[in-house]
Amino acid sequence: MQAAILEAFGTPLLLQELADPRPLAGEVVVDVVAAPVLPYAAEVFSGARQYPLLLPLAVGSGAVGRVRSVGPDTTRLAPGDWVYCDPTVRARDEPVAPDILLQGLIAPSPGAQRLQAHFRHGPFAEQLLLPLENAIPLGALEPAEAARWCGLGLCLVPYGGLLAADLQAGETILISGATGHFGSAAVAVALAMGAGCVIAPGRNEAVLADLVRRFGSRVRPVRLSGDENEDQRRMQRAAPGRIDKVLDLLPPLPDAAPVRAAAQTVRPHGTVVLMGGLRVGLELNYAHLMRHCITVRGQYMYPRQAPAQLIALIRAGLLSLDEWKITTFSLSQVNAAVAHTAHTGEAFQSTILLPGDVAFK
The missing domain is CATH 3.90.180.10 (Medium-chain alcohol dehydrogenases, catalytic domain)
Structure with a gap:
């Protein structure tokens, strides 16, 4: 061969x-x-x-x-x-x-x-x-469909993070890195799983507008300023209520501030899943996490049963690879x-x- x-x-x-x-x-x-x-x-x-x-x-x-x-x-x-x-x-x-x-x-x-x-x-x-x-x-x-089905692998990575977050129908989730390759797929998968609202922060305004065009009002775009405290406020204001879950899919960054700003938006008893490429230390407020009973967990890839589950979601018409x-x-x-x-x-x-x-x- x-x-x-x-x-x-x-x-x-x-x-x-x-x-x-x-x-x-x-x-x-x-x-x-x-x-x-x-x-x-x-x-x-x-x-x-x-x-x-x-x-x-x-x-x-x-x-x-x-x-x-x-x-x-x-x-x-x-x-x-x-x-x-x-x-x-x-x-x-x-x-x-x-x-x-x-x-x-x-x-x-x-x-x-x-x-x-x-x-x-x-x-x-x-x-x-x-x-x-x-x-x-x-x-x-059909053989001509094979290339389209390669999108399964792209969606599987954020699907693993959404499963780790235990995303439930009707919940609000923030996708940190929503304008990227895996982050934009996460928006599509979260909506297919029944998310009531997806908060989509980013600096690329064209991609943010495109997310709303593709998926409608359940996507709430947030233009990031680069100021950690201001960005945290913008993300929280964009949500229709409290933010139940946060999934981080940001690429390798030299600064942990964008990851931290997103993590600090989650509600008490909420969950933050870290799945991105950050290669520097991440400092989170110990007292805040403890007093608000916030779960922070890492997730690498996805559980063994995830591919079959995601295929069923696609076959049911809930997630389209035509995007x-x-x-x-x-x-x-x-x-x-x-x-x-x-x-x-x-x-x-x-x-x-x-x-x-x-x-x-």
Whole structure:
């Protein structure tokens, strides 16, 4: 099979021929039809994000494809079935706190690197070997729909945060980072889950206006000033009542003030979920958290059952993947795809690699 290989950080991806993978027990091989290119892929491949990976390998994160072959213990999946290739690979020998590999993207612990030594390659390739439980059935699809269904992976990340927040129908939630790639998806998913109101702060007024145009009056935009106290007041004033939940999806920032301003808007007995890329310390008021019984928790990715749940939400018509504008590239154009998404990977923009060169309409 052909694959786009990262041989060393800071070098272009190279097309190489690899041996076709063969599944053992508990494994499946998928013919990759479509794979998303993350907006920050160039930062990962250059080494700027310092994501630990065992190089060389075929990169990428998540895909849509068709089952090619299965291991001997498979009971449901069959060759030809359409599946979502969930990149969140969990170790099977630790039920409480398993090591986690994001296949083709990051192996952040020694245990995750042992996983990567076996499930080495990501989906920027014609075929992908993955654990059987990571091949999530999608049901019937037309090949031209595969690129659209890659939006599932984009929505899964904030969906994990919304599940961690225990978002309930009718509640008000603030999405910190709502104008970004994952934050704008969080707005769509929160509304699909029944949020009564989504507070959407940001500095990009065009994207804020676009969120209201797409989703209507349940979205309350807030233009941020850069002053922490003023921004906290603006976010609280935008809410129809108290803010029940806060989900932070901000990218790596040099300053924790925007994260802190959003976290301090939540009501007593509310919940703050941290899921963004902040790389500096975050100081929160101890007495405020304690006296108001506020829950603050981190969330990495999503629980194992989340992909199937989100697929059901999409199939029910509650969440539409048609919101995203899609640009496709063939596998031979992989470096152009990485450059393209670095410049256009904004709200409701998706760059998709088509390793099988399937036409998208």
